[in-house]
Amino acid sequence: MSEEPGGERVIAGRYRLLSPLGEGGMGTVWRARDEVLHREVAVKEVRAPAGLPASDVERMYARLEREAWAAARVADRTVVTVYDVATEDGRPWIVMELVRGLSLAEVLDAEGPLSPPRAARIGAEVLAALRAAHAAGVLHRDVKPANVLIANDGRVVLTDFGIATVEGSSALTMTGEVVGSPEFLAPERALGRTPGPESDLWSLGVLLYAAVEGHSPFRQDTPL
Incomplete structure (x- = not known):
């Protein structure tokens, strides 16, 4: 993950995090810009709680990847579209359509x-x-x-x-x-x-x- 002079983070050299859309028990969903396709997307970041055993952290990240895999299998306008699963700092970041x-x-x-x-x-x-x-x-x-x-x-x-x-x-x-x-x-x-x-x-x-x-x-x- 790189950081631009303006303070914006870039995930996997491609997804520029612009502003948080919401936070939950498993992390933050960001509004981001795909610098390759020049479109805005939503990026889900997961933060493992401090002190969580390594095995539980791995399970959490596996669950996140499972979310992308499961959602990507469902092609329907009523299900959010998953575009990519980027890996940064050993963690998966789910990239999906931005639903306004x-x-x-x-x-x-x-x-x-x-x-x-x-x-x-x-x-x-x-x-x-x-x-x-x-x-x-x-x-x-x-x-x-x-x-x-x-x-x-x-x-x-x-x-x-x-x-x-x-x-x-x-x-x-x-x-x-x-x-x-x-x-x-x-x-x-x-x-x-x-x-x-x-x-x-x-x-x-x-x-x-x-x-x-x-x-x-x-x-x-x-x-x-």
Whole structure:
């Protein structure tokens, strides 16, 4: 990773980081410019927590690469398009299309509960994304308002396949580890059983409830 005199970082000699778009538990998503194709893109950076054992860091980076691999297998307008996986400082950086707009979580925070027709339209688009993913053998496993983007032109896009699993591939989570957002977690996953497409549909149902009520029906003070 190089740094230009103006302070902007360049990833893999190609992607110039311009400004942060958002931060989450696993890192930062940047607005960036692809200096080769001269277009703006989104770049996902993952930062391993301080003190994390090396084996867990490797697993986190493998999960990030799995996100790109899983999302790239799904060709549908309702799923964010992955362009590249760049390697810098021993870490993968996911390069994807820049969707200009807000997440459903941000819309709910700003506007409150949605009307049933609007929620249904968004739900139908997320369902189309899940159908495309499931047809490609991909489970999303973290369907929630923060991972549904509402573009300025009205397009609805499902993003963040960071904990997705691909049919026929080895699991990247340790036995007994719960990965995902507890409020939107299907019962079989909470019980440690093998999830299937129906697990994503459960999460979509909870998302629809949250869209019209403003909060999940399972919101509690602690994850447990």
